[in-house]
Amino acid sequence: MDLLRVKKGFQLAGVDTGSTPGFLGKKKDSTGALDEGAGVFSHLQEMFYANSRDGDPRKILLVLQAMDTAGKGGIVRHVVGSVDPQGIQYTSFKAPTKAELTHDFLWRIRRHAPRNGMIGVFDRSHYEDVLIARVRSLAPAAEIEKRYDQINQFEQELADDSTTIVKVMLHISSDEQKSRLAERLARPDKYWKYNPGDVDERMRWDGYQEAYQVAIDRTSTGAAPWFVVPADHKWYARLAVQHLLIDALQRMHLDWPAATFDVAAEQARLAAS
Amino acid sequence: MDLLRVKKGFQLAGVDTGSTPGFLGKKKDSTGALDEGAGVFSHLQEMFYANSRDGDPRKILLVLQAMDTAGKGGIVRHVVGSVDPQGIQYTSFKAPTKAELTHDFLWRIRRHAPRNGMIGVFDRSHYEDVLIARVRSLAPAAEIEKRYDQINQFEQELADDSTTIVKVMLHISSDEQKSRLAERLARPDKYWKYNPGDVDERMRWDGYQEAYQVAIDRTSTGAAPWFVVPADHKWYARLAVQHLLIDALQRMHLDWPAATFDVAAEQARLAAS
Numbered sequence: 001m002d003l004l005r006v007k008k009g010f011q012l013a014g015v016d017t018g019s020t021p022g023f024l025g026k027k028k029d030s031t032g033a034l035d036e037g038a039g040v041f042s043h044l045q046e047m048f049y050a051n052s053r054d055g056d057p058r059k060i061l062l063v064l065q066a067m068d069t070a071g072k073g074g075i076v077r078h079v080v081g082s083v084d085p086q087g088i089q090y091t092s093f094k095a096p097t098k099a100e101l102t103h104d105f106l107w108r109i110r111r112h113a114p115r116n117g118m119i120g121v122f123d124r125s126h127y128e129d130v131l132i133a134r135v136r137s138l139a140p141a142a143e144i145e146k147r148y149d150q151i152n153q154f155e156q157e158l159a160d161d162s163t164t165i166v167k168v169m170l171h172i173s174s175d176e177q178k179s180r181l182a183e184r185l186a187r188p189d190k191y192w193k194y195n196p197g198d199v200d201e202r203m204r205w206d207g208y209q210e211a212y213q214v215a216i217d218r219t220s221t222g223a224a225p226w227f228v229v230p231a232d233h234k235w236y237a238r239l240a241v242q243h244l245l246i247d248a249l250q251r252m253h254l255d256w257p258a259a260t261f262d263v264a265a266e267q268a269r270l271a272a273s
Numbered sequence: 274m275d276l277l278r279v280k281k282g283f284q285l286a287g288v289d290t291g292s293t294p295g296f297l298g299k300k301k302d303s304t305g306a307l308d309e310g311a312g313v314f315s316h317l318q319e320m321f322y323a324n325s326r327d328g329d330p331r332k333i334l335l336v337l338q339a340m341d342t343a344g345k346g347g348i349v350r351h352v353v354g355s356v357d358p359q360g361i362q363y364t365s366f367k368a369p370t371k372a373e374l375t376h377d378f379l380w381r382i383r384r385h386a387p388r389n390g391m392i393g394v395f396d397r398s399h400y401e402d403v404l405i406a407r408v409r410s411l412a413p414a415a416e417i418e419k420r421y422d423q424i425n426q427f428e429q430e431l432a433d434d435s436t437t438i439v440k441v442m443l444h445i446s447s448d449e450q451k452s453r454l455a456e457r458l459a460r461p462d463k464y465w466k467y468n469p470g471d472v473d474e475r476m477r478w479d480g481y482q483e484a485y486q487v488a489i490d491r492t493s494t495g496a497a498p499w500f501v502v503p504a505d506h507k508w509y510a511r512l513a514v515q516h517l518l519i520d521a522l523q524r525m526h527l528d529w530p531a532a533t534f535d536v537a538a539e540q541a542r543l544a545a546s
Contacts, residue, residue, distance in 0.1 A: 050465035
């Protein structure tokens with residue numbers, strides 16, 4: 001999935017949100033591909049978890065950022081949801097509480113860093129502190145300016161602590177968002193997903209695109225790369241994120257851990273029990 | 274699933290661990306039944322979660338207890354894993370740490386009580402403090418004696434706070450455990466699930482059965498009933514727990530929450546955006 005990795009000179013505005021890089025098939029082929037990927041992902045995840053029981057300190061952190069309706073929830077449900085819940089640490093970051101605001105912006109984030117053998121999933125993250133915070137001037141400009149470096153340091157720390165970091169921006173067009181919000185307003189079983197505030201944020205679309213561009217420019221590092229995933233096609237975005245996670249696991253060259261006990265001796269004890 | 278609910282005079286030793294109460298089919302029918310149930314469960318769980326966004330304070334707590342190899346992990350993976358990870362709060366309780374031991378035994382448990390709209394899953398729980406603690410005399414008898422009442426009070430508190438509590442003991446036979454442990458010792462991809470301590474606990478089988486009987490006798494309450502699920506057939510145990518959760522949700526008589534905003538006004542704002 002190196003195709004989706006942000007490289008020098010990357011321009012968010014230049015991405016075709018309706019494209020499907022690396023996937024030659026159509027929507028009708030995607031279900032089979034997602035199911036097949038789920039099997040591979042689930043198998044690798046189990047080996048990953050198994051090794052942690054044997055002292056392997058590695059962990060994975062998936063950061064999901066996007067404009068409203070871009071499909072974060074669907075990724076969690078259909079991609080993350082295909083592996084054993086015991087191996088997932090999912091955290092949804094809402095607007096910080098008063099208590100959280102008395103701390104540094106990374107304080108609440110650090111507490112949810114994944115443990116050994118776990119796949120941590122951040123549904124929104126510390127990036128909100130340079131996105132909505134910038135667009136709505138929730139902090140002084142100089143303070144926000146500092147945060148990019150603080151984020152890079154924080155992510156480097158995680159990487160030094162054996163964390164593979166995969167940062168994903170699901171990228172949709174303004175038109176696609178409009179039609180998804182309209183659908184939520186047209187279906188009573190979707191009302192609960194609609195928030196009038198979504199339209200307020202939508203009215204600041206350009207501001208958000210600029211804030212994403214700056215954030216991506218400032219925080220695309222070797223330790224914690226960004227992947228911008230065209231997301232007008234939900235099926236494509238799901239496949240792409242699934243493959244980013246599979247890639248992360250495959251690069252670990254995992255195998256089942258060896259027995260940490262004498263197998264024959266244990267078989268004898270068991271037989272006698 | 275009232276069939277599995279513990280009633281007055283219940284005798285653990287009288288349960289046929291190979292039986293399949295309430296299910297007339299065979300193993301070959303179970304996959305279809307589990308898939309069908311997964312659809313129902315997932316739909317109800319989404320409505321449940323949606324209502325919490327609208328102020329509904331209800332939550333569900335599934336407590337899983339069992340002898341080693343009885344299938345807790347499979348329940349989490351195949352039953353809990355069929356709904357959106359965003360709606361699950363999974364906690365695995367291991368032996369308490371030194372820091373945890375400086376607190377009351379319920380201290381670490383309380384911190385993981387499910388939030389509104391969530392299904393909390395306890396993989397082991399405060400019951401270990403009257404099970405292994407009793408079998409291995411980890412606390413004075415008088416202390417353990419007090420714990421049953423403390424557990425009942427704690428669970429009553431949760432119930433008063435709108436929690437539907439479903440306590441499940443997966444019940445296997447000693448022979449079935451032996452063959453499952455033997456399988457773990459025969460397959461290198463299962464070594465990581467094997468712990469020599471499992472055989473030590475196995476040697477105290479009767480002590481555990483007695484401790485379960487006492488715990489079930491003392492803590493089967495209206496607020497927090499026990500369900501003993503015959504678990505020699507993994508497929509049956511999964512179906513049974515799935516249906517216990519579906520029952521809990523169906524008794525809530527859920528519907529999609531009404532819009533908390535003026536739909537027409539929002540449609541107009543969106544159209545103008």
